Amino acid sequence: MTETETVPADPGNRAADTAIHVEGVSKRYGSRQALDAVSLRIDRGEFFGLLGPDGAGKTTLVEIMEGLRQADAGTVDVLGGAPWPRNVALLPRLGVQTQSSAFFVRQTAHEHLATVAALYRADTAAVERTLAAVGLVGRRDTRVENLSGGQRQRLAIASALVHDPELIFLDEPTAALDPQARRDLWEVLRGLKEAGRTIVYTTHHLDEAEALCDRVAILVEGRIAALDSPRGLVGAAGAPTSLLLPPERMTVAEAEAVPGVDRAEVRGGSLVLETKVSGKVMSALDALGGLDGVQTRTATLEDVYLQLTSDATTGDIPHAQNTEHQA
Ligand SMILES: Nc1ncnc2c1ncn2[C@@H]1O[C@H](COP(=O)(O)OP(=O)(O)OP(=O)(O)O)[C@@H](O)[C@H]1O
Numbered sequence: 001m002t003e004t005e006t007v008p009a010d011p012g013n014r015a016a017d018t019a020i021h022v023e024g025v026s027k028r029y030g031s032r033q034a035l036d037a038v039s040l041r042i043d044r045g046e047f048f049g050l051l052g053p054d055g056a057g058k059t060t061l062v063e064i065m066e067g068l069r070q071a072d073a074g075t076v077d078v079l080g081g082a083p084w085p086r087n088v089a090l091l092p093r094l095g096v097q098t099q100s101s102a103f104f105v106r107q108t109a110h111e112h113l114a115t116v117a118a119l120y121r122a123d124t125a126a127v128e129r130t131l132a133a134v135g136l137v138g139r140r141d142t143r144v145e146n147l148s149g150g151q152r153q154r155l156a157i158a159s160a161l162v163h164d165p166e167l168i169f170l171d172e173p174t175a176a177l178d179p180q181a182r183r184d185l186w187e188v189l190r191g192l193k194e195a196g197r198t199i200v201y202t203t204h205h206l207d208e209a210e211a212l213c214d215r216v217a218i219l220v221e222g223r224i225a226a227l228d229s230p231r232g233l234v235g236a237a238g239a240p241t242s243l244l245l246p247p248e249r250m251t252v253a254e255a256e257a258v259p260g261v262d263r264a265e266v267r268g269g270s271l272v273l274e275t276k277v278s279g280k281v282m283s284a285l286d287a288l289g290g291l292d293g294v295q296t297r298t299a300t301l302e303d304v305y306l307q308l309t310s311d312a313t314t315g316d317i318p319h320a321q322n323t324e325h326q327a
Pocket residue numbers: 029030032033034052053054055056057058059060061
């Protein structure tokens with residue numbers, strides 16, 4: 001084969017499509033089992049969410065992927081190599097934003113980002129481009145120490161992106177952002193995904209995970225309790241749909257008599273009907289006086305998350321739902 005020939009894509013070559021492959025990874029701190037045989041595979045170009053309550057092991061898992069911590073057991077492959085022992089060749093290919101990002105506080109936002117860019121040998125145009133992407137052009141000449149919490153957060157994100165890494169780890173990146181900045185960042189992140197970047201995204205915002213992530217893993221007490229697309233998780237949970245009616249429309253007893261209604265109660269000023277066959281109930285309500293004022297609330301990722309994490313507090317940690325993409 002000559003050098004100019006292209007190598008045909010091999011649909012069976014799983015490794016080439018894989019950004020991260022974690023297999024049987026465990027980590028213990030003293031008596032605390034932070035991770036217990038975690039296995040997952042993240043595809044290149046995937047927007048992958050890592051969810052779970054405080055102390056579930058998210059940071060530990062991400063730091064193992066980033067090569068900042070050594071696993072006690074298991075194997076970790078990141079972009080085709082092992083991140084531990086510290087893999088210097090891998091570093092420029094990774095972008096990392098943490099909750100405790102370090103800053104050159106006496107520098108301006110622009111100087112700080114230019115310094116980070118220089119460390120990675122990124123071009124100067126990347127500095128301007130990245131400042132604009134995170135909405136910090138207006139603060140470019142403000143010293144880091146004088147930036148607000150949200151602006152620093154944006155600078156931390158910019159610092160993770162300025163060298164155009166292939167794989168980006170973001171740890172609660174919207175935690176200190178106001179609602180508009182949060183939505184603006186969503187657009188930046190969607191652009192990164194469209195550009196083919198792989199994103200590992202830790203968040204406590206379930207709406208964010210639902211809006212952005214291709215798949216999410218829900219970690220509970222060091223184990224993967226669920227792993228699937230947000231839509232898949234919501235569907236598999238079989239959670240009911242709620243139909244909200246003005247309370248004067250009918251009594252609770254009348255509502256419970258509507259075919260397909262599992263439960264009815266007055267809650268938050270509405271008559272709430274729970275059903276797993278919402279189409280059927282909607283038709284019945286339509287026939288009973290129209291659909292004016294009827295609102296539908298379908299189950300969300302938050303409902304699934306709360307179910308899974310509350311199971312953990314009762315000691316009944318579920319087995320992973322949908323292992324389709326797991327190693
Ligand atoms: N360096 C450490 N030494 C001892 N215990 C640790 C250490 N780091 C984490 N732990 C413990 O391991 C468990 C998992 O912690 P980890 O920070 O990975 O969880 P997390 O899901 O990221 O939590 P949070 O959402 O609060 O950041 C917790 O019980 C934590 O107290």
